Amino acid sequence: DIVMTQSPLSLPVTLGQPASISCRSSQSLVHSDGNTYLNWFQQRPGQSPRRLIYKVSNRDSGVPDRFSGSGSGTDFTLKISRVEAEDVGVYYCLQGTDRQTFGQGTKVEIK
Amino acid sequence: EVRLVESGGGLVKPGGSLRLSCAASGFSFSGAWMSWVRQAPGKGLQWVGRIKSKIDGGTIDYAAPVKGRFIISRDDSKNTLYLQINSLKTEDTAVYYCTVGRDWGQGTLVTVSA
Numbered sequence: 001d002i003v004m005t006q007s008p009l010s011l012p013v014t015l016g017q018p019a020s021i022s023c024r025s026s027q028s029l030v031h032s033d034g035n036t037y038l039n040w041f042q043q044r045p046g047q048s049p050r051r052l053i054y055k056v057s058n059r060d061s062g063v064p065d066r067f068s069g070s071g072s073g074t075d076f077t078l079k080i081s082r083v084e085a086e087d088v089g090v091y092y093c094l095q096g097t098d099r100q101t102f103g104q105g106t107k108v109e110i111k
Numbered sequence: 112e113v114r115l116v117e118s119g120g121g122l123v124k125p126g127g128s129l130r131l132s133c134a135a136s137g138f139s140f141s142g143a144w145m146s147w148v149r150q151a152p153g154k155g156l157q158w159v160g161r162i163k164s165k166i167d168g169g170t171i172d173y174a175a176p177v178k179g180r181f182i183i184s185r186d187d188s189k190n191t192l193y194l195q196i197n198s199l200k201t202e203d204t205a206v207y208y209c210t211v212g213r214d215w216g217q218g219t220l221v222t223v224s225a
Contacts, residue, residue: 001175041156049148049156051213060213092156099172100146100158 002026002095006103012111019080021106023093028073030097037096040069040078043105044089052091053078085110113137113214117207120219127199131219133192133209141187142166143212147194149205150218159183159194159207199223 003026013019029036040053051060053069056076066081080087088110093103119131133145144167147159160173162183171183182195192209199221206218 043156048208048215048217050215054213090155094156094158099174100161102148102156102158105155 002029002098002101004093004095004101004103006091006093006106009104009106011106011108013080013083013108014111015085016082019083019087019108021078021091021093021108023071023076023078023103025074025076025095027098029076029095030073036072038069038071038076039094039096040067041092041094042087042089043092044086047089049092080108083108083110113211115209115211115214115216117209117216117219120207120221122222122224123199124225125199125201125223127223128195128197129199129221131194131196131207131221133194133216135190135192135209135211138211140185140190145183145185145192146210147181147183147192148208148210148215149203150208151202151205154205157205162192196221 005024007022029038036056038056041049042052043049052063052067057069068079070077090105090107092105095101114136116134123129142164144163146161149157149159160183163170180198184193201223204223206220208218209216
């Protein structure tokens with residue numbers, strides 16, 4: 001099974017400052033169809049998860065453009081250009097190339 | 112608007128069984144690949160399994176920890192996804208979500224306790 005490793009697991013950030021979360025996979029996420037199935041989810045306290053990014057860098061509709069995804073192969077990053085109070089929560093990467101696996105989650109909190 | 116409504120959770124004794132349902136609306140259910148994800152209290156998300164659409168072969172995949180005990184099925188005539196959980200263990204205590212693409216239900220809580 002593909003193992004997804006996120007870092008850091010806890011991320012205190014200052015409002016208005018950028019934040020970055022790393023996600024590494026134990027093997028390449030390039031599918032035989034040429035796509036890379038790496039998604040990012042946000043889970044606010046007490047809520048169901050919400051997908052932010054699909055296939056590495058595609059923002060879902062309604063997601064603020066301060067969220068961006070990048071990466072390739074085994075290394076991926078979610079960036080928040082300027083953190084806002086509503087961004088507090090836990091962020092997960094998910095690989096869908098070979099079945100599915102979530103990362104451990106990164107808790108984003110305001111300093 | 113996509114709507115996913117899980118039901119069937121509750122308190123069950125270890126060794127018991129439970130069937131969860133997910134009623135779907137607002138999209139073409141028969142063409143969708145549907146997944147179950149669970150979240151133990153205070154823990155992260157764990158993928159449970161996925162069922163492909165019949166037109167894509169209807170293949171079912173499971174996470175290693177649940178394979179052999181969990182059974183995913185679908186009834187396209189009822190737009191409903193199911194998760195049969197057998198031989199329940201205390202570590203199966205979690206909120207169980209059904210998901211499709213970007214959309215998630217609100218989850219149903221399964222508590223396994225004597």
